[in-house]
Amino acid sequence: MTYPKTTLRIALTCVLALGLTGLAQTGGATGSRAAAEAREPACPPPGGGSCYFEYYESSGARTIEFDPEVGRCYNTSSGGAVRGTNKTNRTVHLWPTSNCSGSATALVSPGFSWNDPSHHYYSFRPIR
Numbered sequence: 001m002t003y004p005k006t007t008l009r010i011a012l013t014c015v016l017a018l019g020l021t022g023l024a025q026t027g028g029a030t031g032s033r034a035a036a037e038a039r040e041p042a043c044p045p046p047g048g049g050s051c052y053f054e055y056y057e058s059s060g061a062r063t064i065e066f067d068p069e070v071g072r073c074y075n076t077s078s079g080g081a082v083r084g085t086n087k088t089n090r091t092v093h094l095w096p097t098s099n100c101s102g103s104a105t106a107l108v109s110p111g112f113s114w115n116d117p118s119h120h121y122y123s124f125r126p127i128r
Helices: 003-039
Strands: 052-056 062-066 083-087 092-095 106-108 113-115 123-126
Touching: 052 123, 083 106, 106 113
Parallel strands: none
Antiparallel strands: 052 062, 052 083, 083 113, 092 106, 092 123
């Protein structure tokens, strides 16, 4: 084998090894980023204003969940929520069952309110 061929093979091996290392690191970072996003608050950064999800039972009892996390399921009170306000920067899904089980039947866009006394919602979850 001649010197130029050996040099070329070593160079190609190094490039291939560096490329595979970069791909492996990118793949790991993507998974970590997704996990971090799932735990992030559904709110503006600190100092960006109030962030909460507020709901009322049919009896008028009010509950506020400050700084709710994206992807986390929150159960409402035993009376269920019939109206409320989404003061987060994420869409919030509402469920007619506890523990966000089954299919979400309503959603509340960021900054919007809802009022539906004919439907009680027993859990909610902020989403992306």
